[in-house]
Amino acid sequence: QSALTQPASISGSPGQSITISCTGTSSDVGGYKYVSWYQQHPGKAPTLMIYDVSNRPSGVSNRFSGSKSGNTASLTISGLLAEDEADYYCSSYTSSSTRVFGGGTKLTVL
């Protein structure tokens, strides 16, 4: 199972919006609604930000939103804050009943 494809890095200024893409295949991202996104600050465990493509867990800011089109899912962060600077990972369920992560995207808030 190959990792999902994410841009290695992305940057934005405070207040701006950014979108991180996550590209897979019809056997994972394109085939299921089970795409999730995780935020990880240095030295910390990941935390869930989006599940089932576009759902936000309670406590997660509505500045975070998710979507999917075909084999590509996207995470959008609006109104960037300094605290959003972190690594972001997508994950998907697969046709083999396994899970797969993206390679991760490092977000820099300028």
Next chain:
Amino acid sequence: EEQLVESGGGLVKPGGSLKLSCAASGFTFSTYTMNWVRQAPGKGLEWVSAISSSSIHIYYADSLKGRFTVSRDNAKNSLYLQMSSLRAEDTAVYYCARDQYGTYTFDYWGQGTLVTVS
């Protein structure tokens, strides 16, 4: 409050074995699918294994090639990962993570335990 605490990491020689544990509290452990996810130093997340609530369904990443075995003891609210034939590339922080009900999402994570193969 839901909590997952991993233990058992450490330094092991190539070819050696190690067993990781994950102690769960604050939720009904026996009703949730659990996972192991690892992260090599400076690298991304890699899913390792999943085990269903009753241990009936068990899945592994293809890359492990039968070297790892996941298990659980619902009476002890504990998840385990037995690792054998360890290689340098298995060096990573190993996290246990809970599956959210009704979806394939890791909703709670432990803080991780570091395994160093050298």
